Amino acid sequence: MKLMASSLIHVRPLASAAASAFLRPSRLVPQPPDLLKWVRREGGFVHQSVKIAFLEEEKPNGLGLGLIASDDIPKGSDLIVLPEHIPLRFEAKDGESSALTHLARHVPEELWAMKLGLRLLQERAKKGSFWWPYISNLPETSSVPIFFPGEDIKNLQYAPLLQQVNKRCRFLLEFDKLVRDALENVKLDDHPFGGQEIDASALGWAMSAVSSRAFRLYGSKRPDGTHDDAPMLLPLIDMCNHSFKANAKIVQEKEASNENMLVKVIAGTQIKQNEPLELNYGCLNNDLFLLDYGFVIPSNPYDCIELKYDPELLDAASMAAVVSSTNFSSPAPWQQQVLRQLNLDGENPDLKVRIGGSELAEDRLLGALRVLLCNDREAVEAVDMKTLKSVTAEAPLGISNEAAVFRTIIALCVIALQHFPTKIMEDEPLLEQTVSLTTELAVRYRIQKKSLIIDAMRNFTNKVRQLSSQETVASQ
Numbered sequence: 001m002k003l004m005a006s007s008l009i010h011v012r013p014l015a016s017a018a019a020s021a022f023l024r025p026s027r028l029v030p031q032p033p034d035l036l037k038w039v040r041r042e043g044g045f046v047h048q049s050v051k052i053a054f055l056e057e058e059k060p061n062g063l064g065l066g067l068i069a070s071d072d073i074p075k076g077s078d079l080i081v082l083p084e085h086i087p088l089r090f091e092a093k094d095g096e097s098s099a100l101t102h103l104a105r106h107v108p109e110e111l112w113a114m115k116l117g118l119r120l121l122q123e124r125a126k127k128g129s130f131w132w133p134y135i136s137n138l139p140e141t142s143s144v145p146i147f148f149p150g151e152d153i154k155n156l157q158y159a160p161l162l163q164q165v166n167k168r169c170r171f172l173l174e175f176d177k178l179v180r181d182a183l184e185n186v187k188l189d190d191h192p193f194g195g196q197e198i199d200a201s202a203l204g205w206a207m208s209a210v211s212s213r214a215f216r217l218y219g220s221k222r223p224d225g226t227h228d229d230a231p232m233l234l235p236l237i238d239m240c241n242h243s244f245k246a247n248a249k250i251v252q253e254k255e256a257s258n259e260n261m262l263v264k265v266i267a268g269t270q271i272k273q274n275e276p277l278e279l280n281y282g283c284l285n286n287d288l289f290l291l292d293y294g295f296v297i298p299s300n301p302y303d304c305i306e307l308k309y310d311p312e313l314l315d316a317a318s319m320a321a322v323v324s325s326t327n328f329s330s331p332a333p334w335q336q337q338v339l340r341q342l343n344l345d346g347e348n349p350d351l352k353v354r355i356g357g358s359e360l361a362e363d364r365l366l367g368a369l370r371v372l373l374c375n376d377r378e379a380v381e382a383v384d385m386k387t388l389k390s391v392t393a394e395a396p397l398g399i400s401n402e403a404a405v406f407r408t409i410i411a412l413c414v415i416a417l418q419h420f421p422t423k424i425m426e427d428e429p430l431l432e433q434t435v436s437l438t439t440e441l442a443v444r445y446r447i448q449k450k451s452l453i454i455d456a457m458r459n460f461t462n463k464v465r466q467l468s469s470q471e472t473v474a475s476q
Contacts (some may be wrong), residue, residue: 008467018266028124032136039236042448045081049073052239054105055276064139066241067277077267079248079277080237084260087314088131088233090119099183100192106178109173116214116231117206118192124206124410125303134235142208143294146172148438155442158449160306161287168291172207176200213238213293217263227295236435239263243278243295247271250279254394285357286448295446301450304356309344309368317411323404327372332379341385355416356452361409363389369405370397376470394465403467406460424450 036046055064073079090104092160092360100118107115107228114435130267145153145165153165168396179198188195215238234358240248240317247269253262255273281289285303286296297303307313314328338346342364374397380388383396395402427447431440 014421027137027142028140029136033133034264035133035137035236036251038133039080039086042086042425043083044064044086044234044236045077045078047073047077049378050079053242065239067236067239069271069273069275070155071276073267073271075267075270078264080268082234082237082263082264083255083264085222086235088116088119088123088134088235089230093199098192099186099190101146103179103182103192106175108171109169111207112231113211113214114171114175114207114240115170116136116152116233117202117203117210117321120209120233121202121206122177122192125196127194131235138209138213140205141213142205142210143437144208145442146204146208146294148442149436152436152438154440155446157422157442157446158305159419161291161445162293166209172200172204176203179203194217195426208294212294215250216252216379218261228273234263237263237279240265240277240279241314242281242297244280244283244290244297246278246280246281248277250398260400281360283465290441290445294441296441296448298444298448299451300448302357304449305357305453306356307353307412307416308368309349309351309353309365312371313415314369314408315411317408320414321404321407321411323373323408325373325404331372335371338385338388339368339381342389343369344368348464355409355413356456359391360456361391366391366405370401372402373408374398374401399467403464406464406467410457410464413453413460417453419444422446424454 001085009283017232036050039046049069050067051070052065052070055066055068072294100122104115104118107118120135123131124135129135141147143157145161146168148165149157153162156162156165177197183191183193183198187214195443210231210233211441216229216231218228218230236470237250247267248271249268251264251266253264254260255262265277265279281293284304286300289300290296303319311329320330331339340349345348353360355365367385370388373378377395379397387393387396390396427443427450430443435443
């Protein structure tokens with residue numbers, strides 16, 4: 001994938017999408033129009049105390065441009081209000097056929113950002129675009145991993161993320177070819193990008209611009225009264241930074257005079273002078289924050305590791321944990337039935353399980369281990385599925401069973417940790433050196449992954465000790 005990654009950082013006519021210049025990312029034009037004035041001129045509202053400023057952080061690269069309060073703002077105040085015509089959406093009317101809608105049909109749903117990215121590229125290429133004051137304020141660079149040098153993609157060290165990065169790189173290169181072929185003989189009047197050349201660099205810029213800034217809100221109304229889930233770019237609003245303890249929130253309201261939908265940002269708390277405006281982007285793990293937004297959250301409570309539910313892996317873990325069981329590779333029929341209920345066996349099972357995050361371990365993994373480490377069918381059948389999977393249930397199949405489950409999870413963590421080629425004590429000194437932003441991001445990301453594994457091991461070790469104490473008390 002080194003070739004794929006490096007091929008996306010060349011400067012091309014429509015995009016300069018490399019992460020190396022992210023220190024203080026420049027905008028598409030040196031002196032873009034005033035975005036605050038544009039929103040107000042087009043019928044939007046911006047609170048008089050909301051200003052655009054460069055947000056500093058302890059790290060030298062800072063946080064980039066964002067919104068701050070130039071004075072105290074009371075809780076409940078409207079901060080930004082956008083009328084319906086300002087958000088940028090991908091809208092294809094029923095039956096409409098165009099080169100752009102044709103291209104959009106080839107974008108998989110999981111890469112929805114590329115679909116809206118095509119619309120963004122169309123408006124960027126259009127002379128006199130209504131959205132030019134917004135687009136010209138967008139950064140010309142991105143720090144998402146598809147733009148990392150090949151060596152720094154390797155530096156991420158975590159296989160599930162590497163697979164996602166490689167998948168996106170492959171898609172962009174294949175989609176680049178599809179776009180070129182599809183537009184080769186299109187007349188200039190029908191060309192969605194005004195005849196400008198579009199390549200993997202431009203497509204990557206557009207996809208990352210959308211993935212890092214778009215919001216999925218209510219779209220058009222369906223006949224049954226519900227609304228479509230519509231990704232849209234929200235000028236100015238998308239300059240709010242992320243926080244799990246956000247001081248602002250987005251709401252949608254209908255205008256009193258008509259059916260048009262307003263998008264509002266409201267102060268969820270009192271915002272003090274010089275505080276940044278922050279929204280919660282979602283309870284996401286660091287894989288998604290880095291893939292879509294280009295940053296990593298230290299001590300992210302929602303971060304986790306992903307493992308494949310694999311009998312051979314579980315056998316290895318049980319041996320390392322000194323837990324005797326042959327049920328992982330050869331479960332009894334009644335145990336297989338439970339695994340099917342957990343969607344870990346049968347047709348089209350979901351074999352991805354998680355350790356870490358707010359629940360310490362995914363409930364399906366807990367349920368499977370409890371059942372496979374128990375040979376008492378009647379005891380299992382006496383416990384309902386909800387309890388079998390519960391993280392908070394106290395040893396539903398007995399203390400010795402629960403201790404065996406936790407020791408097996410600890411062993412899984414040890415195995416996962418061994419798959420990283422470096423240790424935290426080797427990673428941390430790299431952050432004291434002068435390294436590129438992409439190297440720093442990769443190192444910070446893998447440190448956080450290893451830290452959460454160690455934290456999970458510590459938590460489950462404490463649980464084993466508590467169970468041992470309970471067992472000792474019970475035997476006295």
